[in-house]
Every structure is written in structure tokens, then in C-alpha cells.
Amino acid sequence: MNSGYQLDCVSWEITLKCNLKCIHCEFSAGKPSPDELSTQEAIKLCEDLHRLNCKRVILMGGEPFLRKDWYRLSEKIKDLGMELAFISNGYIIDKNLFNLLQKLEPIYIGVSIDGGRAETHDYIRGVKGSFDRALHFIDRCIELGIQMIVITSVHKLNIKELPNLRDILFDRENIQWKIQITDVEGRFPKKYLISEEEFYWVGEFIASTQKQHPRGEKFVTGAHDMGYHSSVLPNLLGFEWNGCPAGLSLLAIRSNGDISGCASLGPRFNEGNIRDRSVIDIWNDPDAFAYNRKFKMEDLKGYCKRCRYAKSCKGGCTETSYMATGHIHCDPYCFHRIEQQRKT
Template identity: 25%
Template sequence: MRNYYSAPSLVDISITNRCNLKCDYCYASSSPFETKNEEMDLNHLNNLFQDLDDMNVHRISLTGGEPFIRDDFFEILSATQKYKFAKIINSNGILISDKVASKLSKFDFDRICITLDGSCPEVHDIIRGHGSFKKTIKGIKNLQKYNLPVSTLFTLNKTNVNDLINTIKLNELLGITYMTVMVVCPTGRASDGSILADKNNWYPMFLNLSEMKSRGDIKLNFKIIPPNESPVFWLYYFPLEHYNRLDLLSVWDQDLNLTDIHTKGREISCQAGVKACSIAYNGDVFGCDLMMGIDQFRAGNIKSTSIKEIWNESSVFNKLRNISFDNINGKCGTCSHKWCGGGCRSSAFNLTNSIYGSDNSCFFEESVANG
């Protein structure tokens, strides 16, 4: 069994599956048509926050759905205030009026992260819905008016991959200081993989971005986070290898010469149920948010069992912790790249119907499979 943390370092908490948008890639398949039936109530959440604090969890995020759609959102936020864990709010920004931003300024939290999926309505609205870009920008400016700690989240997919650099520039113009780029995972509405960016678009864009970063042309502090967790990310490695520019890995703090890669045995890098977990709107617990809604990854429910007991005793989490390259099927199990941690288990499940499958979204896996 892989070593796991005595408590999760990060816990994502979906407080609702209701949303005022219906995005193409949503891992939770949230929409305006969801109801508040089965949502954790304030009592459930109070008990959960207390348990997480007792476990010394480092950070939580309040997410959805769209968290501001709950009438009692500020009661929920208020319930977190006495605890020492870091607090992050994830939102699409549309419901953040001047009044809401003013009210938020009375609370203590570490960051509010607003999803901005393009530099203009022509890109952002295709993914997230007509008119959403303008409303999101307005929400960001309302937050900035009250000097709130706002960052943005860009979910990279085939529709917006070539607009990433323009969106970085927009963030700089808006005065945003931090941006996260999450690469879409084949789960939820994206489970068939059709919305993933292909290498014909990703490779040249990533080379251009790496060169810009190397020259210091980008001032914004941003990070690209692929679904797979590895000592070196394949989404970084393969484009730069293709152009014979592996020297540019260093601008992303990636190092192929790390001693551990060559001296230790290969180890699955997926951190679901190892150092993180996610809690769905109805109290179901999963290894990460990308596993939400998949029965095979459901570890328990906090309405009937404490999060501490689920973390320590769940057979699902034990199964995730016991995955090794010895029981990974397909090319991922025999891959020669020692720096890779075997891909995303949620992605592998959705693409192969097995927790032990290969993550076929990998460009190397794809090239081998296609000859």
C-alpha cells in the first residue's frame, strides 16, 4: 500500500449541484435543472467543518455547482470562520453583484477563484453559455472594488486552447495576480473525451507559451495543472520533446534529473484518497472531484459516517492506495517513461471502464495505440 496522509491536505466540498450555467466539460454535470434535494444542510456542514478542523486539514474549497446559488451561502461561509483551515471559494462570478461582493468583504477567506474560459465572448460563451462572459467580468470587477483576493480558473479544452495566451493577457489587463489553468479531464459531461484539446493544437501553443515564459514576456503568476499527477507532466514533456526543446521544462519547474525518478521504483502518482478527497453536494465522499458521481469511487457518506472514519477505513480508499504499476493494464503498466506516475485514475476509468486501465488521454499512449 502507498503511504497516505493521516488526514487529507485538501478537501473540495460541493455545497450544491445546482448551477446557473451548463458548461460543456463540467465534471459534476451541474445545470440549472438540478434541485436542492439531498443537499447537505447547515447542520451537516457544521459537523463536517468541525471534523475537518479536528483532523488538521490544511485547506478546503467551497464549490458546486455554483455555491452562490444557495440562499444560505453566507451562513455556510460564516460557519467556517472559527476554523484554522484555509478557505477557497470557487464560482463562475455571475451572481457576484456589488452587494454580494460588499458582504463577502466582511468575511475571512484566502481566495475566491472565478472561472474565465476565454478572452472574449466568442470563446468563453461557446463553452459556458450566451452572455456569461460579460457577467463574469462584471463579477470580477465587483470583487476587485472591495480589494478581495480574486484569482481566475481557465479550463483548457479544444474550444479555447488557442485562446489561452490571449486570456493570460486579459488577466494581466484586469490586474489579476494569479491564474490556474486546469486541463479538462474526460469525466462528467466530457467523459467521452471529445472536448479534449488534441496535440495538433496543444503542441505548438505550449511551445509558444514556454518560449514566452522563458523570455519573461508573461508577468502573470499562473500554473497549468493537468489531471495526471507525475514527477513530470506528459502535457509538458511530449510537446517539448517533439520540438527538441526539453530544456524548456525548467521554466515549468519540471526536472527530468530528479534523483527520485531514477533511484526509486515507479509509483502511481494519483493522489485521490492519498492526500486529498472531495465531498459531493449530497455528502458522498470521493477521492477527488473528478471521481464524483462514479459509484465505483464512492467511499462513503458524511451524513451517516464521519469523514475521519471514511478516510481511515473506506475500502474504496484502500483500493486506490493499493494501486501499483503491477496491476495497471495496457500501455501505462509497461510504459518506459519512469517520470510518469501512471495517469489519472478517473480518466482511465471513464475511457476503459476499469480503475486499472490505461489513461488513454496521454499523447504517448495514443501514439502507441495508433501505431
């Protein structure tokens, strides 16, 4: 049975092995998981994704370049005609790695920069020198003609440094800056989560930066959690928000083969494991991803229940909603909601 849903993008955590110790890591990465997929299982998974007509695969970790067969998997993805991208911490500075990346021609590489000062980034990332190495990695990839995305996860420890980081990135070519809020999965302390008013300020900062930079939203955008439906701010996402796409056009795969609708979603949202059922069976299961595929207006909670944008928005980002409230379909990090609350 075909699900009727087009699988556009897969985020695949190919290993939990990591060379940094980020305080906000939602996967609590470090050592590789003892039950990570074998090369044979991973190759078979690539083939199954191709059978699902998957358009794009993003390899991530942990740190994806620490998995021994990362290049073999990357080649397989490309050979099958799927787009290839990576998300890395940019810590590995190695001539051979850059040669391999140039050969692969990924559509982009995302690298995290989480501070406007080396001291802040290094503290958050848990390793001294990681800020300078990440910038070196970015600049080298730009020299090779690779499109780079800088990913910044905002929380109370770094929110005030966004202007500094803007100055660092502003004149770099072939770069896009994507700003998101940090969630509290994994080992991130909830006390560092930004408030709704701080969230709105981040939105204002992105809008202001888009006006200042000659490339506008091609330079900086908000991630999927930076919305929605503001009557004051422009659309910061770079696309029209029509509700959480997890399980509708997006899929996430853990290093052990667990499947969920989005890389940000925790274990509660697992739909199965490819060792028990193929990813094809899971994607085409009529009962899978029910929180989105079987969404009903009655599922909305809190303010979202009476919002005029409820039908299209569906309560915002599933992960942010669950993280902040313990429920889904009621995301409090919403520009429209904050603006309405300011009026009362």
C-alpha cells in the same frame, strides 16, 4: 484508527444549483439536488473536517453563492481555523456579496473563463453576458485585494483562443491563470475532447507564456492533468508530480454527502456517504481510496507499465486516465509519453 494520511485540501460541492448551463459541466449542475445536505449536516461536516486537521476547504458548486447558508458555512470554516477558498462562475455581481467576501478574506477565489472572446465563453457557459460579468467579478475582487485564479478548461471549441485570453489577462494584477483539459464526465460531448497532440501544444503554450510574463509560473500554470516528466518542457504544474493525490492528501464532497478522493472523479470512485458514516470514518478506513493508498506497480497498464517514471508518477491523473481509456494508472495525456512516441 488513524489513516496516517494528512488531509490537506477538501473540494466541497455545497450545491448543484447553478445560474449557468455549461456544456462541459461534469456535475450536470442546474437545479439543486433534492438530497443536498442540510445546514445542520453541513455544520457537523465542517467540525469533522476540523477534527481531521484539514488545512483548506474549497467551496464550489454548481454555484456556491446560490446556496442560502453559504456564508454561515464559510464563517464556520474560518472560525475552526481552516483556510477558505471558493470556485465560482463569477456571474453574480452584487455589492452585498462583495462585502461578505471582503469580510471572509478567502485565500483565493477561482473563476472560470473559457474563451478568448465573449461569444465563445457565453456559448460554452450557456448564458449571454456571462463573459463580461465574470471579468467584472474578477476585477472587483482584485480591487478588494482578493487573490484570483482564472480557471480555463481547454477543449476543441476554445483551444485556439488561448492566445486571445492571454492578452486579456496578461496585465491584470493579483491573478493566476490555471489551465486544464476538459474531461467527459457529466454532459460534455466526447467529440470535443482535445487530442494528445493538441494537449502537447497546450503545454507548449503554457511554457511560452511563462517565459513571456514577468511573473512566469506565478502568472500561469497547468493543473494536475498538465504533465508529466517532459524532457523538453519545464515542469508546468508549479509542484513536483508524485502521482495522483486523491485520497492521499485530497478529498471531495458532493452536495448529497458522497465522498470521493477528487472533485473530478465520477460516481464509480465514491467511498461512501456521510449520512451513513462520518467523513472521519471514511478517511481513516484502511480499505478506502485503495486505487492510490494500495497502489502496486502491477496496477500500471499500457505504456505506463514500462515507463522509467512509473514508480513516482503512478500512471498520471486518475480521472484523465479513466476518462480516456476506461482504466486507471495509464494516462495517455502525458508529455513524456508523447515525446517518446514521436521518436518511433
